[in-house]
Amino acid sequence: MTHRLEGQVAIVTGSTSGIGLGLAEALAAAGGTVVLNGLGDAAAIEATRAGLAAKHGVEVRYHGADMTRPAEIADMVASTAAAFGRLDILVNNAGVQHVAPVEDFPVEWWDRIIAINLTSAFHCTRAAVPLMKAAGRGRIVNIASAHALVASPFKSAYVAAKHGVLGLTRTVALEVAQDGITVNAICPGYVKTPLVEAQITDQAKARGISEDEVMRDVILAAQPTKKFVTVEQLSGLLLYLCSDLGASVNGTALSVDGGWTAA
Ligand code: NAD
Numbered sequence: 001m002t003h004r005l006e007g008q009v010a011i012v013t014g015s016t017s018g019i020g021l022g023l024a025e026a027l028a029a030a031g032g033t034v035v036l037n038g039l040g041d042a043a044a045i046e047a048t049r050a051g052l053a054a055k056h057g058v059e060v061r062y063h064g065a066d067m068t069r070p071a072e073i074a075d076m077v078a079s080t081a082a083a084f085g086r087l088d089i090l091v092n093n094a095g096v097q098h099v100a101p102v103e104d105f106p107v108e109w110w111d112r113i114i115a116i117n118l119t120s121a122f123h124c125t126r127a128a129v130p131l132m133k134a135a136g137r138g139r140i141v142n143i144a145s146a147h148a149l150v151a152s153p154f155k156s157a158y159v160a161a162k163h164g165v166l167g168l169t170r171t172v173a174l175e176v177a178q179d180g181i182t183v184n185a186i187c188p189g190y191v192k193t194p195l196v197e198a199q200i201t202d203q204a205k206a207r208g209i210s211e212d213e214v215m216r217d218v219i220l221a222a223q224p225t226k227k228f229v230t231v232e233q234l235s236g237l238l239l240y241l242c243s244d245l246g247a248s249v250n251g252t253a254l255s256v257d258g259g260w261t262a263a
Contacts (some may be wrong), residue, residue, distance in 0.1 A: 003243035005032035009084045010242075011076065013067060013124060014094025016040040016048065018193030019143060022231030023091055023238055028056040030239055035080050036062045038094065067094045067120035068112065077127035086135060089242055090128045092121035092165070093143040097195055099154045099202040110157045117161035118168070125172055129181070138181035139242045142169050143234075146189050146257045152222070154206050166253055173251025182250040184241055189257030190219050192228045225258030 005027060015024040016038030028034045036049055045062055053060040063079060065072035080087055095117045098109040121142055132138025147155065148162040166185050173183040190196055196219070203214045220226050233256055240246050241254075255261050 003030060003239040005030040008088035009033045009086050010089035011035040011080055012091040012093055014038045016045050018195060019191055019231055020093040023235055025052055026235035028052050028058045028060060033059045037065055068115040070123045073123040074127050081131055087128050087131045089139045090124055091141045092124055094120055097158050097199055099199055099206055101154055102156045105156055113157035114161050118164040121165055121168055132181045133179045136180045140183040141238055141241055142185045144185040144187045146187050146260045148185060148187050148253060149261045170251045177250055184249055185253045186234060186237055187253050187255045188234055189223050189229050189260045222260050223258040229256055
């Protein structure tokens with residue numbers, strides 16, 4: 001089944017790379033207008049933006065809001081509303097990771113992970129909800145993680161942030177349930193993106209084992225399918241949630257983790 005998004009406007013935070021870029025492309029392919037966001041080389045981002053617009057025949061913009069800066073986040077949502085007069089879909093996806101034992105966990109990394117992985121979703125949501133309420137419809141999809149539901153060692157900030165995202169998801173879902181808005185968390189298992197590739201190196205150092213051993217014994221050990229989740233699999237769920245068929249799915253954690261959290 002194809003879910004079309006012509007006439008709808010979406011913001012995807014952290015969409016210059018990895019999962020966010022894949023989700024943004026899926027929204028564009030479905031006919032939606034997309035606002036990209038994220039860090040990176042300006043020329044590379046512009047090439048991505050222009051490429052998506054040309055490939056899918058939709059309007060694609062970029063806003064460079066740093067997800068650690070509330071005023072820039074507010075400007076991203078306000079300028080989207082000013083440009084298009086609406087915001088139908090918000091995907092809170094931006095995220096970073098740092099892996100270390102809690103007693104060695106750098107305080108700056110704790111603050112950064114909480115700001116980007118959790119607090120930015122609050123700032124985006126609080127700015128988006130009035131627009132969606134006024135329209136009588138909206139979709140907020142938080143890209144959480146299996147780590148919103150279970151823990152792993154050496155990821156104190158990430159696991160705390162992702163559990164927090166699920167709490168935010170559930171709370172806002174209750175607040176907006178009668179306004180035609182749904183708020184859900186997609187909880188992926190491991191997807192092979194730059195974020196995971198960096199973790200392979202960090203985990204090898206933290207555990208004192210080789211990178212091959214991390215892949216086999218740490219990362220895919222958690223995933224019963226022994227396969228990485230793909231961005232396409234996440235995109236299918238996102239498009240379903242954005243459709244009218246997804247209207248009764250609200251305030252929930254949707255695992256796409258090959259069975260990881262069934263254990
Ligand atoms: P990635 O590193 O490929 O992409 C992260 C994106 O966030 C990039 O576009 C980056 O520029 C952006 N970003 C980072 N700091 C930012 C900031 N301060 N302001 C604005 N944008 C910023 O990572 P990914 O694997 O695609 O992860 C995307 C999301 O999916 C994250 O929230 C992550 O926690 C979650 N997730 C990933 C996996 C996985 O296995 N890759 C699994 C579960 C959940």
